[in-house]
Amino acid sequence: MxxxxxxxxxxxxxxxxxxxxxxxxxxxxxxxxxxxxxxxxxxxxxxxxxxxxxxxxxxxxxxxxxxxxxxxxxxxxxxxxxxxAVCPSCSYEYAGDMWQLLYAGAAGGRKGVPESIRSHPLVFATLTAPGFGPVHTTRADRSGPARCRPTQGKPKLCPHGRPTWCTAIHAEDDRRLGQPLCPNCYDYCGHVAFNWHAPELWRRFTITLRRTLARTAELSAAELARRCRLSFVKVAEFQRRGVVHFHALIRLDGPGDDYQPPQISIDATALTDAIRHAAAQVRLTIAMPDGPDLVLRFGAQLDTQTVNGGPARELTPEHAARYIAKYATKSAEDFGLGPRRITPEVLPLLNVPDHVDRLIRTAWELGVHPAYEGLRRWVHMLGFRGHFASKSRRFSTTLxxxxxxxxxxxxxxxxxxxxxxxxxxxxxxxxxxxxxxxxxxxxxxxxxxxxxxxxxxxxxxxxxxxxxx
Ligand SMILES: [Zn+2]
Ligand SMILES: [Zn+2]
Ligand SMILES: [Zn+2]
Known part of the structure; x- marks a missing residue:
């Protein structure tokens, strides 16, 4: 050198x-x-x-x-x-470790996971957040990149006099992406509440999924638990608008710790159906400081793909593992925020976009209420306090x-x-x-x-x- x-x-x-x-x-x-x-x-x-x-x-x-x-x-x-953002070269290595863990859980034949794991139903699912107001976005249709939010019928202004449409085709690095068309129309409280409660919403989802599987297999919940275990690994990713969504690998195993096949007749397609049903059903009702209770749910946009043997369009274990490992090195730093706690006083120094500024101020204000105790410690994560990557006990080997x-x-x-x-x-x-x-x-x-x-x-x-x- x-x-x-x-x-x-x-x-x-x-x-x-x-x-x-x-x-x-x-x-x-x-x-x-x-x-x-x-x-x-x-x-x-x-x-x-x-x-x-x-x-x-x-x-x-x-x-x-x-x-x-x-x-x-x-x-x-x-x-x-x-x-x-802290150490580029070590995060690269961390992603490699995550990949090893995920690949072992998806493909087996390594790290103490038997090759027979490939026969277990395995689904890659992305659970998104609902909308909190229209934001600038990239879209594509059959002819290629499409306009952000074309007018539908007669162009209409929002109550604050701002357009409710956007005819731009945004480039990938456009600063407007993820920003609301009208910040005054945007539901900042709902958005922060979603990030704050997302870990609980995920937990409820896994409970609902077990119930759905029991119904599909025509078993009681207790009997299902005796025959089948739900194993998963998930990562949280921040979307451009600053809300978390989850990518997960969800697998059915038998009871016990030795990666036996599930003792029920549910295949990957039936597991996919159960995931879609549970994600659409799960609700979390939470008290808001000023106003009616808020009912949180996942967004209507839900992606599922089966992994391993099955239809041609499915993911290979390699791809599924790479996809999740990639997200494990990201966090809120893309929004100009560091890994440390912040207060609204330092915001002007950080030069973050208006949208992020409003999210942080909203989170700070919500944090004074007893129901949101502790939120102020997580404003640099836009209210998300969960782990970026987590797994159930027996998905695979451990990091x-x-x-x-x-x-x-x-x-x-x-x-x-x-x-x-x-x-x-x-x-x-x-x-x-x-x-x-x-x-x-x-x-x-x-x-x-x-x-x-x-x-x-x-x-x-x-x-x-x-x-x-
Ligand atoms: Zn390092
Ligand atoms: Zn736009
Ligand atoms: Zn408006």
């Missing part, structure tokens, strides 16, 4: 950062430092480890690797953050297991890496490693700037290689 190749001119950095970059580059161990940054995948906030590895070889001699010989006397290890495997692998890698640095790498019989935590992140802003530009370059190279292929 050379400074000349950093995509940002060095003069663009503040003087003290330039000073730090130059100091780093001038050190005799600079190449070794670059090597470490590359090895930890250009992580944005690497963990710094200090330690030593001892090799006792057959002859009785002892070789030792120690981080004392490394730049800053540390070894850099990935931070492992899921959010793309923890996958990470554990990788950690073992990394420790072995670190030990191997240490051995590479030792002169004699033969006849190693015993490795004793001892690591301790030295801190998180790069030591200076200059180091971070160097690592980030190297990461950007690595991504470009990957992309160029993909384009060439």
């Amino acid at each position: 050379s400074l000349r190749r950093a995509e940002r001119p060095i003069s663009a950095f503040p003087p003290h950062v330039v000073e730090q970059i130059v100091t780093r580059a001038a050190r005799p161990d600079f190449d070794r430092w670059v090597d470490q940054v590359t090895r930890c995948g250009h992580c944005a906030h690497p963990v710094r480890l200090r330690g030593r590895v001892e090799h006792r070889i057959a002859t009785g001699a002892q070789m030792t690797y120690s981080t004392d010989g490394e730049p800053d006397r540390v070894l850099l290890i990935r931070c492992g953050n899921r959010r793309a 923890g297991t996958i990470r554990g495997e990788r950690r073992t692998y990394r420790q072995r890698q670190a030990a191997e890496h240490a051995r590479e640095l030792l002169a004699d790498e033969q006849d190693t019989t015993l490795v004793v490693a001892r690591w301790e935590f030295a801190g998180v992140g790069y030591l200076t802003s200059g180091d971070a700037a160097l690592a980030l530009s190297a990461a950007a370059r690595a991504r470009e190279q990957r992309q160029a290689a993909r384009d060439a292929a």
